[in-house]
Amino acid sequence: MGHGWEGAVLRLMRGRDFRFTVTDVEQVTDRYRRVRVTDGGLLAAAPPHPAMWVRLWFDRDGRPHQRAFTLVDPDPATGTFGLEFALHSGAASAWARAAVPGDTIDATLQGSGFEPPEPAPGRLLVVGDPAALPAINSLLAAHPETPATLWFEVPHPEDRALPFGTDPARHDLRLVEPGPSGDQLVERVRAELPALVDDPERVYAWVTCDTATTRALGGFLRRQVGLPRRRVHALGYWRR
16 A cells, blocks of 8 residues: 555554445434444454544545544454544545445554553543544543543534433533634633542543644643643644
């Protein structure tokens, strides 16, 4: 599989290449699409872990372009999993919109990992948006008994119908509309989150939004709220 200089760098970093085949597609909402694939041997070579992700390769203006996507419901027994796309403009969304059973897509596994927080958290504090929903659902599934508070940005009314893996008995899901300034998510988290932290060592914060929001909230959690760096996972998933 040739993927230009990025592919060459990933191979030098021991990236492993696979080819997935589409078996099924589901239009969850007009703005969200699920694609089910066979794994090309991925799950046999690398057993799944929480929030496991791969780099998918797309064509963008004649050049290879890679984006990271979380595996949804990986099943090693059948060698299958899902990929979910928050649809917008761009090569990844264009591929997802057009995908039909039988299509193939190249992927590289490099960089994915998960270190469970120790000690185990008494509460999860989660901030995200549609692009991060598969990773958020995987995180919640990895901590099935842990209470969680989630602030989730819903840029469009349809996003309220996304497939949240939440349980009302354990999860407090707070849907946040962007608002005129676009900073409503940051403002809500700054106003509401500190009251939920009585012991910084007993919570675990997971922030996966756009780069600017993630940077702002990651700094806030460490400096103003006082969470140790090891108790904060803050990774920007996209740029506005």
